[in-house]
Amino acid sequence: MFESYNKVQKAVLETTLGILIEKDLQATSMSLIAKQSGVSTGNIYHYFDSKEAVINELYKAIVKFNGEYVLKGFYDTDDIRPRFDRAWDRYVRLSLEHPQGFRFIEQYSFSPYIYPESKGEAYEGGWCGPMNKLYEEAIGRGEFVKENPAALVQMHTGSFVYLIKGHLEGRFQLTEELIRTAIRSCWNSVRAEETASADPA
Numbered sequence: 347m348f349e350s351y352n353k354v355q356k357a358v359l360e361t362t363l364g365i366l367i368e369k370d371l372q373a374t375s376m377s378l379i380a381k382q383s384g385v386s387t388g389n390i391y392h393y394f395d396s397k398e399a400v401i402n403e404l405y406k407a408i409v410k411f412n413g414e415y416v417l418k419g420f421y422d423t424d425d426i427r428p429r430f431d432r433a434w435d436r437y438v439r440l441s442l443e444h445p446q447g448f449r450f451i452e453q454y455s456f457s458p459y460i461y462p463e464s465k466g467e468a469y470e471g472g473w474c475g476p477m478n479k480l481y482e483e484a485i486g487r488g489e490f491v492k493e494n495p496a497a498l499v500q501m502h503t504g505s506f507v508y509l510i511k512g513h514l515e516g517r518f519q520l521t522e523e524l525i526r527t528a529i530r531s532c533w534n535s536v537r538a539e540e541t542a543s544a545d546p547a
Contacts, residue, residue, distance in 0.1 A: 357383045413472035
């Protein structure tokens with residue numbers, strides 16, 4: 347997840363992620379990050395001028411990684427349905443394989459600690475922007491209902507987030523069949539009426 351960073355930066359980001367999942371933001375200090383990462387405070391400040399800078403870099407790094415993961419194979423076809431299915435399937439698998447990153451993004455995406463420019467860069471550089479365009483394209487082709495594509499993407503994201511949280515908390519098992527059912531349900535929930543009538547599946 348942090349392969350593009352040098353050894354010091356990677357240690358700081360990995361350690362900060364672990365601390366934030368275990369503790370809250372207020373309990374996370376530069377001295378604690380230094381202690382647990384084995385990187386001196388002075389060396390941390392060489393790369394990050396504040397705790398907020400560390401948090402924002404962590405946010406951008408995770409969103410970039412998530413985007414690359416979810417969008418793998420996304421542009422292999424122009425057809426809407428395979429791209430829709432593949433992207434949401436990979437979003438679920440990403441969250442299950444990297445639960446710390448999932449928890450961090452869900453907890454801090456709307457935090458005031460995340461700078462507006464970081465949110466903007468991450469939004470366009472991650473998977474949300476391309477998914478918005480996919481939904482917009484589906485609406486233009488008459489496959490999806492005529493609604494705000496970004497709102498539809500967020501609606502579906504919320505559905506998957508709660509499924510993933512339920513799985514991670516042990517409430518139920520997120521099986522292959524349940525994943526397929528969830529993706530199919532999301533597709534059906536936004537299909538245009540004429541498309542749904544022509545293709546009930």
